[in-house]
Amino acid sequence: MTIFVSTEWLAAELGKSDLRILDASLFLPGTPRDARAEFEAAHIPGAAFLDLDTLADPIDPAPHSLPPDALMTQRVQALGIDADSRIILYDNSPIRSAARAWWMMRLYGVGASAAILDGGLPKWLAEGRSTDSGAAIPAPGTAVARIDRAQVRTKADLRANIDSGNAQVLDARGAGRFTGTEAEPRPGMASGHIPGSRNLPYSALFAADNSLKSPDELRALYEGAGIDLNRPVITTCGSGVTAAILLAGLESLGKTDIGLYDGSWSEWGFDPATPKATGAA
Incomplete structure (x- = not known):
């Protein structure tokens, strides 16, 4: 996969067994928006919520600092990611946070490949494409995360x-x-x-x-x-x-x-x- 994939490409790939779609929306401090609530209101079919804001080192005072391998492994497995998964990251955020999630997936060697949905959820919605609602609980995956410092x-x-x-x-x-x-x-x-x-x-x-x-x-x-x-x-x-x-x-x-x-x-x-x-x- 390339770094960026189109909405047309993703629409054609929906439902493939090795595809994992993750909502990586994140907002700056003070922004009156709730990423999880927005995900549950409308998300791309088959997507799970990454919760990028909490995917960080719990003992590092700097926000969004890279998490230890064990925490990253726990999170990606809970999201249903396996070693051969193709991971697509998207967001609905003004700060285009999917790029951070894409970088992290590659940094930790998670899945077979990772890419960013070009245009994110705003473009997907503007094109009139379908969405799902509610929480998503994928079947556990087996991927193991190891950071490349x-x-x-x-x-x-x-x-x-x-x-x-x-x-x-x-x-x-x-x-x-x-x-x-x-x-x-x-x-x-x-x-x-x-x-x-x-x-x-x-x-x-x-x-x-x-x-x-x-x-x-x-x-x-x-x-x-x-x-x-x-x-x-x-x-x-x-x-x-x-x-x-x-x-x-x-x-x-x-x-x-x-x-x-x-x-x-x-x-x-x-x-x-x-x-x-x-x-x-």
Whole structure:
């Protein structure tokens, strides 16, 4: 499978025994929406609710931090995922959270493949496609999750990179949060960005119908943000969610020398010892 699959493709694959569809909707703090309630009101037929907001390390204070292997294994098995499952992630969220779930499935080696539904539930609904309602309880699966830490960037990596400049750092947050003119949604967090980083708000990658823009348009966006596509890139954001969108976009262009800073600004911005910059890149 490719990174992104179309609504037409998914509609034709519904009901296949190896297909697992997961709703990975997640909302920013303070958003008056309930992802689980929305799933139970309407979801793609055969889908299960991932509950991405709770799929995190219970002892790490940074939100959405990667969970231990045992917790990830427990969750994916409860969702009916086997080693040969084809996993499709979608969302109905303004922050396009399915990309984070897609990255995690690959990071932990879960299933045979994973892909993002291009356009998500909004496009599915706009096309008049059918939905189901109610809770979903799949038959237990057998997949085992083992994280590949080589794909994850840490605070130490980002601190070292400020001096070395080996990788370009690309921040997915909106321009106001990046420059420090807009307050962070989490109380007590500093504003600004990691010194030397560039800014490309994740929302710029999507067309009006919620689908990803064309490769030529994506390439122009990354280059317009000051990114040299021939050099390594580390993506970051508020809590490691929208950074996955920039990473997926880069990978769709064929880049492989990329990584994601999991702690992102939720870790960096809360640490008084980390250097912080404000203003434009």
